Amino acid sequence: MEKRGITRREFVKAGLLTAAAASLGAGVFKPTGLWAAxxxxxxxxxxxxxxxxxxxxxxxxxxxxxxxQMAVDELNADKGIAGAKVEVEFRDSTLKADEAxxxxxxxxxxxxxxxxxxxxxxxxxxxxxxxMAELDRILMVTHAATEKLTEQQVFKNGIKQVFRICxxxxxxxNAAAFVAKDLPAKTWATISPKYEYGYTCWNMxxxxxxxxxxxxxxxxxSWAPFGTxxxxxxxxxxxxxxxxxxxxxxxxGELITLVKQANQAGLFQKIKHVxxxxxxxxxxxxxxxxxxxxxxxxxxxxFFLYPADNKNRAWVAAFKSRWNHFPAxxxxxxxxxxxxxxxxxxxxxxKDTAKVIQALEGMEIxxxxxxxxxxxxxxxxxxxxxxxxxxxxxxYPFKVMGKQVMVRAKECFNRPPFEGAGTKPPF
Amino acid sequence: MLQSIVHVCLAGLSIxxxxxxxxxxxxxxxxxxxxxxxxxxxxxxxGAYLCYWILGRMGENFWLGLIIGPLVVCAVGFVIERFFLRxxxxxxxxxxxxxxxxxxxxxxxxxxxxxxxGSLGSPSVPGLxxxxxxxxxxxxxxSLFIIAVGPFVAIAMWAFLEKTWWGKIIRASSSDRDMAAxxxxxxxxxxxAVFVIGTWLGALGGGLAVPYVGLLTPxxxxxxxxxxxxxxxxxxxxxxxxxxxxxxIIGLLSSFGTRFIPTFDMFLTFxxxxxxxxxxxxxxxxxxx
Numbered sequence: 001m002e003k004r005g006i007t008r009r010e011f012v013k014a015g016l017l018t019a020a021a022a023s024l025g026a027g028v029f030k031p032t033g034l035w036a037a038x039x040x041x042x043x044x045x046x047x048x049x050x051x052x053x054x055x056x057x058x059x060x061x062x063x064x065x066x067x068x069q070m071a072v073d074e075l076n077a078d079k080g081i082a083g084a085k086v087e088v089e090f091r092d093s094t095l096k097a098d099e100a101x102x103x104x105x106x107x108x109x110x111x112x113x114x115x116x117x118x119x120x121x122x123x124x125x126x127x128x129x130x131x132m133a134e135l136d137r138i139l140m141v142t143h144a145a146t147e148k149l150t151e152q153q154v155f156k157n158g159i160k161q162v163f164r165i166c167x168x169x170x171x172x173x174n175a176a177a178f179v180a181k182d183l184p185a186k187t188w189a190t191i192s193p194k195y196e197y198g199y200t201c202w203n204m205x206x207x208x209x210x211x212x213x214x215x216x217x218x219x220x221x222s223w224a225p226f227g228t229x230x231x232x233x234x235x236x237x238x239x240x241x242x243x244x245x246x247x248x249x250x251x252x253g254e255l256i257t258l259v260k261q262a263n264q265a266g267l268f269q270k271i272k273h274v275x276x277x278x279x280x281x282x283x284x285x286x287x288x289x290x291x292x293x294x295x296x297x298x299x300x301x302x303f304f305l306y307p308a309d310n311k312n313r314a315w316v317a318a319f320k321s322r323w324n325h326f327p328a329x330x331x332x333x334x335x336x337x338x339x340x341x342x343x344x345x346x347x348x349x350x351k352d353t354a355k356v357i358q359a360l361e362g363m364e365i366x367x368x369x370x371x372x373x374x375x376x377x378x379x380x381x382x383x384x385x386x387x388x389x390x391x392x393x394x395x396y397p398f399k400v401m402g403k404q405v406m407v408r409a410k411e412c413f414n415r416p417p418f419e420g421a422g423t424k425p426p427f
Numbered sequence: 428m429l430q431s432i433v434h435v436c437l438a439g440l441s442i443x444x445x446x447x448x449x450x451x452x453x454x455x456x457x458x459x460x461x462x463x464x465x466x467x468x469x470x471x472x473x474g475a476y477l478c479y480w481i482l483g484r485m486g487e488n489f490w491l492g493l494i495i496g497p498l499v500v501c502a503v504g505f506v507i508e509r510f511f512l513r514x515x516x517x518x519x520x521x522x523x524x525x526x527x528x529x530x531x532x533x534x535x536x537x538x539x540x541x542x543x544x545g546s547l548g549s550p551s552v553p554g555l556x557x558x559x560x561x562x563x564x565x566x567x568x569x570s571l572f573i574i575a576v577g578p579f580v581a582i583a584m585w586a587f588l589e590k591t592w593w594g595k596i597i598r599a600s601s602s603d604r605d606m607a608a609x610x611x612x613x614x615x616x617x618x619x620a621v622f623v624i625g626t627w628l629g630a631l632g633g634g635l636a637v638p639y640v641g642l643l644t645p646x647x648x649x650x651x652x653x654x655x656x657x658x659x660x661x662x663x664x665x666x667x668x669x670x671x672x673x674x675x676i677i678g679l680l681s682s683f684g685t686r687f688i689p690t691f692d693m694f695l696t697f698x699x700x701x702x703x704x705x706x707x708x709x710x711x712x713x714x715x716x
Contacts, residue, residue, distance in 0.1 A: 054535070055646035059545025194693070222685065225693050227650045229640045230445075232438035232570070233685035239564065240431045240686075253546040253642045260548075260641035264558045264567035287548030287642065 040083035041351055047072075047338065048107025050100060050118040051143070051330070053092035056227070056253055059283055060120060060330055064142065065090055066323045067331030068117070071338035081342045082349065089113075095120060097127035104128060108135045114351050115140070117337045120330075122146035122196050125162075129153035132161040136353050138360070140340065142333035143301075145169045146196060147204075150378040151418045160357050163379040165340060165372065166301040166333045169197070170414060171385055172249055172277035173204025174425050175407040179297060179387045180205070181212040182405075185244035185273040187219045191234045191258065192249045194223035201249045201277065208412075208425055219243050224250065224258075231258045235265045245273035255279065256287040268293045280388070282328040285398040292390055292399040299387040301329040302369040305400060306386050315368040327368075336367035340374075377416035382409040430562040435686045436679070437561070441570040441639075443678020444577030448635065450655040450662075450670040451580060452628030458665030459601040459621045462512065463520065465527035467629045467655065468648030469534045473500045474633025475643050476538055479549055482637070489552045489638065497630035504626025508619050531648070538645045547643040555638065569638055576635065580628070581671050588667070597621060657696060661703050663713020672711065 049068055053061030068088055075086045089111060091103045100119065107113035116132070116139040119125050125144035130153075132139045141149065141164040150168060153159045180188070188209070192198035202221065209216050220241035222234040231254075238246060246267075250258045255276060262268060278284070279298030304316050304326050315335075319327045327335075344359035345351055361376040372383040388401025415423050453467045474497050481492035507530060515522045555572055558565040588594035600607040600614050608614045632651075637643070658677055662669025677696055684692030703710060 053544070055649070056546065056644040058539065058645055059543070062544045222689060229636075229642075229650065230438070230442050232441070233435060233682045236431060236434050236438060237686050237689070253644055256546065256548050256642050257640055261567070264556075264565065264569075266558065266565035283545060287546055289548060291548070 041081070041345070041349070042084065044085045044087045045081050045115070045341075045345070045351055046111065046113045047086065047088045047341070048091070048104070048111060048113035048116045049088055049334070050091045050093040050103045050107075050116075051334075052095050052120045053090070054094060057095070057120070060143070060252070060328070061090075061092065063282070063325075063328035064118060064330045064334045066319070066325070067327065067334035068338065070319065070322060070331075071335045075338060075342065081338075082346045082351075084351075086338065093118065093120065093124060095124065097121075097124050100124040100128050101131050104131055104135065104137075104139075108137050113137065115341055115356075117334065118142055119144045122149070125149045126153065129157075129159045129162050133159045135161075137161060138163065138341075138353055138356055140165055140337045142166055142337055143330050145172065145301075146200060147414060148200075150380045151414065154380075155378040155416055155418060160379070161353065163360060163374060163381070165337055165381045166329070167383070167385055167409070168380060168413070169201050169204060170409075170412055171299060171301070173201040174208045174412040174414070175299065175385075175387060176201075176247065176275050176277055176297075177205050177208035177212055178407040178412055178425070179405050180209050180216075180245065180247070180273075180275065183245065183273045186213075186215055187217050187241075187243040188245045188247055189218070189220035189222075189238050189241050189243040190247045190249075191222045191224060191231065191238060192247075193251075193254070194225045198223060198249050202247065205247055212426060224254065228254055229257060231261045232265065234258075235262055235267055239265065239267060239270060243271065245275065246271050247275045247277075249277050251278035251281060252283055253287070255281075255284045259284075259288055259293075260291055263291060263293065268296075273297070279390075280401060282326050285400070286326075289398050290392070294390055294392065294399070296390045297387055298390055298401065299385060302327075302332040302385060303329075303388070303401060304332075306404070307370045309370075311366060312368045312370070332368050336365070336369065336372070339367065340365050340372070375416075378418075380413065382413065384409050430564055431686070433562055434564055434566065435682050437566055437570065437574070439679035439682030440574045440675070441678070442682055443675040444573050445632070445636070445639065446651070446654045446658050446677060447577050447671055447674035448580060448632035449629060449651050450658040450674055451584065451667060452625035452632070453652075453655050454659050454662070454665060454667055454670040455584070455628065456622055456625035457659065458667070459597055460512075460516075460618055462516070462523050463527070464625070465524055465652070466507065466530040466534070467625070468650075468652030469531050470500050470504060470626045470629035470648075471633035471636070471651055472538060472643075472645070472648035473503060473534060474630025475636050475647060476542055476633075477630075478634035478637050479547065479643055480542075482550070487550070487553065489555075492637075493631070493634045496634045497627050500630035500633075501623050501627050504623050505619060508622035512622070513615065513618075535645050535648075542643070542645075544645060549637045549641055549643060552638040573635065573639060577671075577674075580631075581667070584667055654696075657700050659710075661700055661710055663710025666710065666712040666714075669710050669712030 051061040051064040072086050072088050080086050093100050119141050120143040122144045139162050145168050147168045154162050190202050206218050222237040275297040277299050280300035280303045343365050344356045348355040348359040360374050364373045370383050372381045374381050386404040386406050388404040390399040391402030393400045412425050456464050477496035477499050478492040485491050555569040558567045596612050600617050658673040662673030680695050684695045
């Protein structure tokens, strides 16, 4: 039988220690660890969370929800956050900027949210930032990747209310270039999304690889609009250019379609070095199954087999047993958002926006994805995600990362002040 | 260069034929019933999901799924026409759009409940998953099959409408409902039949999309319906011949655009549509009113 509550002996021990600590005075001795008295905050702590829950990308919303719900249940089964119950409400962001703003206003003005989280599209994140300053609530971005959010809105424009817990485009563009420099490929081409995210990543990849490998050249670009279901004309463009390497930031369903159609066209036999910065996302891996070729370079914002430590293993197992899915990266970022907020709120003893911002800046936290540090200047979470080569593993019905290469966040993330010498890799 | 042009052409043809399969049902329904069926994309989606589902149950038999799936969707189409749409024929166009759009929302959510909100990767079809070498570059066999299916459906529809007794009645009812009814045609039943045939075409397009796109998502019908509408407008609303050639033009335009003028490829289709609306508002094959 499981014992509820604490035994009398523990109670006495705790009481003695707390009394001892108190007698020494708060300024002299701060109780830490197990015996620290957690500050108690009145009322529920409310998180308004929005993600895409309709249309072709609705699956992402589901995975956001699974991670967030798991964290909320875990917290409430324990002591909540600083003794307060955690409440969460989900809304469909529809990927449109005006809808994201409407949701944010509803959350804060009508529902009484203390914190906001979520956001999948870069366009939404950029539009929402000034609104967060006006509403004066913290927004933890869990998916949108544009570096302009943290470099410009947070660092340059001083919107301190915005934080990002997922890796930004640096992982997709810069880190990819570090991997590409060691490959025997000189000419590179791309099939990428015909919007901000696709352009930004390719430019970053070109710029960084150009610096790391002087003889690298970039021979063809084919931009696929959102919702492309037929990549054959794009594949033709690339095969005409016949580059040594292909770099593509296609993601979700479009990546699945691209890979299937590239298989049929025999692209992977002709082009030996292929990089998919978002290829390690669970939806792409599971959707492609064995049709994902071997030896393709993939990465993501989190990969469920990394880090191979107990914390991550236990979390993945708990996630799998609860939802019967492996966690997608948005599940991890959604889940960790709540624990980051918990740590910051409990450190400062208040849910006051300004105080929690201060606590989050420079804060270090252990999460399933490993150790994260929120960089003080731009509020970007610094943590490492590997790049790896796809390979078959009998334990999974899809391809996983075999050989891994780690490009550390501190080596490949742009650095404040983001302009001038020494702000872009290589450092 | 020749290799590239041939392959761009083939890709364009397969894109076009695909749009045609979806646009044909839409055009047929508009031509006869004068209803702009927004839910046509939904039939496409349902066709795809059912085909996928049967494919998983019946021992990987794609062809069985392709036959049964669209037939099940036909039953849905029958219910929609018989019990809902029929009551708004006499109302203004916005009511028909609203009603059909309601079905889009209902079935999108139904699909999410039944199959989940995430995208499903579909298995490849045995026998058609390979590719053949054309001028030294691989082209998928399945795309060639689609290129063949398109004209086949077009000829079958033409023969049915122009050469059969049923086709004559349908054409008569479409040009003058009241006169056809006065002469003894059972117009309501006929309308139901035409709607069901249109539904079948949309669902067939969805079923054929399973191995072609390789992916099923709850919103998949909305993307294709826009292309189908564009094609129907360019060809002339209600004209099957127009939809066929409109689809060919759009397919080739998007394929050549992507390859040779990538900066403007997204606009080409809409520039063409705008031009048609300006100078030939009835479309290439539409009748001037």
